Amino acid sequence: MRILVAGATGFVGSRLVPRLLAQGHDVVVLTRDRARAAQRPWGGEVRVVEGEITDARSVTDACFDVEAVVYLVHAMEEAVEDFVASERRAASTMAQAAALAGVEHLVYLGGLADEDADLSPHLRSRVETGRTLADTGTPVTEVRASIVLGAGSASYELIRFASQAPVPVLLHPSWVTGRCQPIALPDLLDVLVEVLLDGPRGPHRIIEVGGPETGAYRDLVDVMRGVRGLPPNLMGPVPAPPPVLTGTLVSQVTPIDPGTVAPLVASLAHDSVVSDRHESRVMPTGVADALAASLAQQGEYAAMPGDPDWVGANLDVGLVMDVLQRLPGLPRRLVPAALAPRNLLSTAADAAVALRRP
Numbered sequence: 048m049r050i051l052v053a054g055a056t057g058f059v060g061s062r063l064v065p066r067l068l069a070q071g072h073d074v075v076v077l078t079r080d081r082a083r084a085a086q087r088p089w090g091g092e093v094r095v096v097e098g099e100i101t102d103a104r105s106v107t108d109a110c111f112d113v114e115a116v117v118y119l120v121h122a123m124e125e126a127v128e129d130f131v132a133s134e135r136r137a138a139s140t141m142a143q144a145a146a147l148a149g150v151e152h153l154v155y156l157g158g159l160a161d162e163d164a165d166l167s168p169h170l171r172s173r174v175e176t177g178r179t180l181a182d183t184g185t186p187v188t189e190v191r192a193s194i195v196l197g198a199g200s201a202s203y204e205l206i207r208f209a210s211q212a213p214v215p216v217l218l219h220p221s222w223v224t225g226r227c228q229p230i231a232l233p234d235l236l237d238v239l240v241e242v243l244l245d246g247p248r249g250p251h252r253i254i255e256v257g258g259p260e261t262g263a264y265r266d267l268v269d270v271m272r273g274v275r276g277l278p279p280n281l282m283g284p285v286p287a288p289p290p291v292l293t294g295t296l297v298s299q300v301t302p303i304d305p306g307t308v309a310p311l312v313a314s315l316a317h318d319s320v321v322s323d324r325h326e327s328r329v330m331p332t333g334v335a336d337a338l339a340a341s342l343a344q345q346g347e348y349a350a351m352p353g354d355p356d357w358v359g360a361n362l363d364v365g366l367v368m369d370v371l372q373r374l375p376g377l378p379r380r381l382v383p384a385a386l387a388p389r390n391l392l393s394t395a396a397d398a399a400v401a402l403r404r405p
Contacts (some may be wrong), residue, residue: 048072048073048115048243049073049074049075049113049114050073050074050075050113050114050115050116050117051075051109051116051117052064052067052074052075052076052077052116052117053076053106053109053116053118053119053141054077054117054118054119054120054121055074055076055077055084055093055119056076056078056080056083056084056086056087056353057119057120057121058195058199058200058201059119059156059236059239060076060117060119061087061199061351061353061354062197062199062236062347063117063119063236063240064087064089064093065089066236066240067240067243068089068092068093070240073094074089074093074094075093075094075096075109075113076093076095076096077096077100077109078095078097079098079099079100080097081095081097083353086352086353087351087352087353088353096108096109100120100137100140100141101133101136101137101140102140103140106140106141106144107144107148110145110150112148113150114150114151114152115150115153115154115243116141116145116150116152116153116154117154117239118138118153118155118156118180119156120134120137120138120141121134131168131171131172134172134175134176135172135179138175138176138180139179139182141153141180142179142182142183142185145183145185146183146184146185150185151185151186151246151247152185152186152187152188152243152246152247153180153185153186153187153188154187154188154239154242155176155177155180155188155189155190156190156235156239157174157177157189157190157191157192158173158191158192158319159191159192159193159255159256159257159320159321160173160174160317160318160319161317161318161322162174162324164317164318166317167317170317170319173191177189177251178251181250184250186249186250186251186252187247187251187252188242188245188247188253188254189251189252189253189254190235190238190239190256191253191254191255191325192230192235192256192257193227193228193229193230193257193319194227194230194264194267194319195230195231195235196229196232196258196338196341196348197233197337197341197347197348198341198344198350198354199350199351199354199355199358200232202229203341204357206268206271206338207341207342209268209271210271210272210277225263225264225317225318225319226261226262226263226264226318226319226320227261227263227318227319227320228257228258228261228320228321229257229258229260229267229334229337230258230332231258231332231337231340231348232337233332233346233347233348234256234331234332235330236347237330238328238330252326253324253325254325254326255321255322255325255327255328256321256327256329257320257321257328258334258337259331259333260333260334261320267334268280270338273335274335274339274342275342
């Protein structure tokens, strides 16, 4: 089968491509930067189409002569206020290109959430992307997953960073009440390959997937500490700004790309668990086993050449200094310019710079 993987240089895509190649499939990848694909171990074994996911000509070119498309594009690296619109444009472009090129099946990895709930922008966008992809008639299989565990996953790396805190105290916003059902990366890849081989099963098939355990998001840090042989955290809720502002704040004190962190944090108020809303799969690998394999860099759980610099990074002086570099701009990101005088924002930024100086 000839398969187009859109988003192949991201976390899941870069691990899915070797699976497909090992099974003898011809793989085409669509990327905005050919050099990023070349950094991956499989870079020389695929056809690379370079172009923006919102550029109709590039996307249509990538879709021609392929039987199936795996859509793994996520626009969270964009500015927080833009990623929802960016995802909508990207999905619409892909849906139209797939229909024009005669693609037989479109497989989409979305977010595990109740589409009828009042969701965060991140999760709402994930749901809407699936609907947009199905709008032009190409059969869509939407696989909805919660947190994916493996080195390179932004969610996993956030859990790992939090578990490294020298003081075993975890204060969390009082609104973080959601539950999750993490899935191990190899288990997720099993599902994606399976639905590709199955082919389309209706105009818009939705499958909810997760591991065998559910729990609060904050519990994942304690499981990670247990895997590392550390005592559990002392936990407690604290008053905090609304989710969007809290997400922006957290994004500035981690080394992970802020555009990725802020939407993830804002989604912690919502449940992300397998339900009876749609077809479902509960996969076998437990959270502790997946975290241990990720820490040990075993097989598909391991980091891969071409991953971002923050993958596998430790909390050291260099990393702390990198985080501090972001602080001067924090007031401008937390407070809209229309709501605060410019001189106040400048004063706050100047104070942050002064505090960072020797």
